Amino acid sequence: MTQYFRPLVQVGAARPDTALTLAGGWGWFTHVEVLERGRAPVVVSADQAYGDLSALTHPRAPIAGLEWDRPHVMGILNVTPDSFSDGGQHQGAAATAHAVQMVQDGAAMIDVGGESTRPGAETVDPQDEITRTAPAIAAIRAAGIETPISIDTRKAAVAAAALDAGADVVNDVAGFTYDAALAPLCAFRSAPVCVMHAQGDPATMHHDPHYDDVLLDVYDYLEERIAVLTAQGIVRDQIIADPGIGFGKTLAHNMTLLNRLSLFHGLGVPILLGVSRKRFIGTLADEPDAARRGPGSVGVALAALGQGVQLIRAHDVALHTQAIALWQASVAHRSS
Template structure:
């Protein structure tokens, strides 16, 4: 039976001598939770664990210039007419200006998407998706912004056009299962990637999603996809993993993943968390208007930092960077 090791992450300066550093970041741990399918979890001291904890303790190399010894914020720029909370708000010169503003507010990366991934969204044709994204990326670069840009796409042709226009990273919500040409493209271009878990595609993912064990099923998927990507020539030190909160998951699935996010450090790569303005926040906080879910989004993000998550994807960049600065000073005891 496969065992999974989840570090019980702590932060702060009162650190025991036997504590082990987590992923070269601000967190540390003295105990691990051992998880197995169909068995109750067991917590033991890390010093008594016979399993390989190296994936938990090894440093994470910088990706696209981002270092993981501190939390980073990825700003969301949707150049779509139908995204769930900001559809139609950003296009053309206005989109580039919004990207510039997010950089000023502290975004370490800009994630640009031209195809909505909200539940029920239809697939966008490749020429339309390229027409929405590549010119905006070019305009951002023309404005003198050198902040890393990720292209949020499932399609190799869209990714190629984006990389040609100045993007650095490919962020695929389908976990590189939609277009067989996408991973080879990224390998050929030496482009870092974000690999995300989703059950189903945007058009159908909200239709009664089911798992045997959502935490371990998502972990296994990401582990297998990372192995598949390395087999295709994308080195592990250029991969970021995202558990895909809200993508083919119920409220209970989402909260189960959030409760044990630190498990995903076992993948040996930085973790990206995208919860900004999502429906489960509105459900739990009774906020039906997605644009008003910034405070709830920040609350989830700070809880994730307490589990060592390195990269937070956010619409409201200024809210997140301000909150993270105060979190680091008061909880992690780190100056910004």
């Protein structure tokens, strides 16, 4: 029976000499939760865990110039007419202006997307998606912005055009299962990737999703996809993993994943969390207006930092970077 080791992450100055550093970052741990399918979790000290914990402890390599010894914010730039909270707001010159503002607000990466992945969204023709994204990326680069850019797409043709326009990273919500040409393209172009878990596609993923064990099922999926990507030539230390909160998951599924996010450090790669303005925040906070869910989004993000998550995908960049700076100073005892 496979055992999974979830580090019980702590932060701050009161660190025992026996503590292990998590992924070369700000967190540390002395105990792990041992998980197995069909058995109750057990907490043991790290030195008593019968397993290799090196995936939890080895420092993560830089990706697109980002070091993972501190958390980063990925700013969302949707150049779509129908995204769930900002559709139609950032097209043409407005996209460049918004990118500039996000960088000024502290975004370490900009995620450009031309296809809405909200529940019920329809697939966009690749050429339409290219028309939306590639010129926006080129304009951002022409404005002098050197911040890393990721292209949020499932399609190889869109990714190729985006990389040609100046993108650095390919972020696929379909886990590189939608277009068989996408992973080989990224390998050939030496492009770092983000692989996300989703059950179903955007048009159907909200239709009664089921899991045997959502936490371990998502982990196993990401582990398998990382193995597939490396077999196709993508370097493992250039992969980011995203558990895909809200993508084919109920409220209960989302909360289970958020409660034990630190498990995903066992994949040995940086972890991205995308919860910004999502429906579950509106449900828990009783806020139907997605644009007013910034504070709730920040709250979830800070809880994730406490579990060592390295990259936070956010609409409200200024809110997140200010909150993270204060979190680092007051909780993690870091001033920069």
